[in-house]
Amino acid sequence: MNARQKHRPPGPDRTHADSPGRPVRRGRAHAPSAADTAPNPERRQEILEIAAKLFAEYGYKATSIREIAERAGMMGGSLYYHIRSKEALFIEIHDRALDAAARRVRAAMASHTAPWARLEAACTEMLEIQLNPESLTLPIMNNFRSVPEAVKAILVRKRDQFEALFRDIVDALPLPAGIDRQIYRILLLRLLNTADTWYHEGRMSRSEIATQILAIFRHETPPESADVPKKPASPARRRRAAA
């Protein structure tokens, strides 16, 4: 995949007419005043998006600072002009992704009142978020495996906070008595959040997939008590952090 950058020349040698393997610069070659300029926020945004894509695809540890830098058209060390550390970079990307996702899901739900309609809207929006390979809102939320333990704690807290959004929706659902709402919510979120790992382009669109998920997760209460929800949304539910 990558096989460039061997470096370690003994001195300022420059005898090579063109060193074979240094990152390809993207215009702005040898920009002279770069060091004097204040950190460009747009440039930083570009970097965050590039990093988000790589983190989402390869995970934390398997994504190198140098790879991110190269795709941004700069040397590895230069990235630290824009970021503080790899860990801080990951946390920032993760936080922004979840904030954006929460905003979008809330907005999608707002236009419906019926419980199942609200759930379907939320699911469709989540799939749109997870499967649209665009900007920061990418599926980083489940790539925790190789993240340092200290960072992981921060991410999990943020994710739990996001998932609370779905607790409200699920609690309002008229589900059959036999179904545990916590399990129901965990399973549904797991499918939505890891959609990129099981969805394959073609055959079905994202909204068709959402419909299919709903077809599986939708359960009508038995006819004899169809309009009396077994367990209305409890107002006391602002608890639990683990799972």
Place this chain on the structure above:
Amino acid sequence: MNARQKHRPPGPDRTHADSPGRPVRRGRAHAPSAADTAPNPERRQEILEIAAKLFAEYGYKATSIREIAERAGMMGGSLYYHIRSKEALFIEIHDRALDAAARRVRAAMASHTAPWARLEAACTEMLEIQLNPESLTLPIMNNFRSVPEAVKAILVRKRDQFEALFRDIVDALPLPAGIDRQIYRILLLRLLNTADTWYHEGRMSRSEIATQILAIFRHETPPESADVPKKPASPARRRRAAA
């Protein structure tokens, strides 16, 4: 990220004095006759189990040969007395895990004939496999992110082969017409295979969780055609590898 192995150092140079910081040995210090002994199969088995646990917990790339070796009580280089390469090690572990899982699921299903009962038995067994932190049958089957591309192809082929087992079960299910069987199977397998990432000890046992999953995924066909399966197991289904 990519396999290198070109190497071949220029010559026997050996001028450095000493290197600091070596792993703590676990007994059997300086065993003298180790090099003469034939590769011990039991020892190898130990190593496979240790590696399986680490791979399952941290993923391929984030698990180092030296960490595996240290937990096995030897130096990093010594591991190559038992294995050929890290890649080959991972593939072997993965293959064994899937073979063992397939055997167990088949056996669990065999004692039932009714479609839903067979599915429930398969799900319970899968959860048992994925959540019981024991031997080689561990959840490595979804930790592909940081695996080299060439290796990944091998793993995916094996996994698809394993998942065909579930195609038979799902095809035999009397599902409502609106539900797509391929999606149904993919979603169910995703939940089962990643169980370790969402299941948390306590509150519910593994079999209770299996019951909950079944409660969600079980759909009775409408009463007017309840005993006429819409789509019996098709004998021509030995296709598809992607998705």
Place this chain on the structure above:
DNA sequence: CCTACCGATCGGTAGG
């Protein structure tokens, strides 16, 4: 199974 090493690559920094 160990010692001692190789070349590659990692995150990060100094100084410009």
Place this chain on the structure above:
DNA sequence: CCTACCGATCGGTAGG
């Protein structure tokens, strides 16, 4: 934003 580097760590090997 680059050059040139650091110490650490990686997978793997030679030779015993």
